[in-house]
Amino acid sequence: GDSVTQMEGPVTLSEEAFLTINCTYTATGYPSLFWYVQYPGEGLQLLLKATKADDKGSNKGFEATYRKETTSFHLEKGSVQVSDSAVYFCALSDISGNNRLAFGKGNQVVVIP
């Protein structure tokens, strides 16, 4: 079935550093792709999305580009802040039209002042 793979392990970096979180997917057809963020003690929030190949989603300084050729949707931010500390989940919505999401395992991001 459709699935998402995220890079292993937490990510710890200093404030103002460049952040990349890798995400690759396996799917039949061309799913929509999402990044969700989970701040401590809160629910999942949509960060950005892309619905077709070469689309770039962006929000709050984060960006991700839907790459069909490499089946990837890597998340990037040029200069992170302490407030970006959270867990980030990559997800895909299958093409059945039922709007269901399949999530990756998530990456804990810790930004140190």
Added chain:
Amino acid sequence: EAGVAQSPRYKIIEKRQSVAFWCNPISGHATLYWYQQILGQGPKLLIQFQNNGVVDDSQLPKDRFSAERLKGVDSTLKIQPAKLEDSAVYLCASSTWDSPLHFGNGTRLTVT
């Protein structure tokens, strides 16, 4: 707009006991989802409702889990009897047919 409401926030029970979680979706959202998030993993879909009908329950362990959405609005998820491996955060989400999912804050269940 008010978000997805879930209760309780936390629940601790012993194995073999039963437990129920409640979810109130965003007004006007016809689709409701229950996800299970085990520590260190991504959320896994348990069941999806469209109004008061089940769209997908293929991942729901039906021998112990049940869910209903009788009037097409609120939903309850029940576990009976609970096992240790059911310890997780149970997330409710809602959406319209073409909108992204909106999640509640979840119920953290600990089974001892």
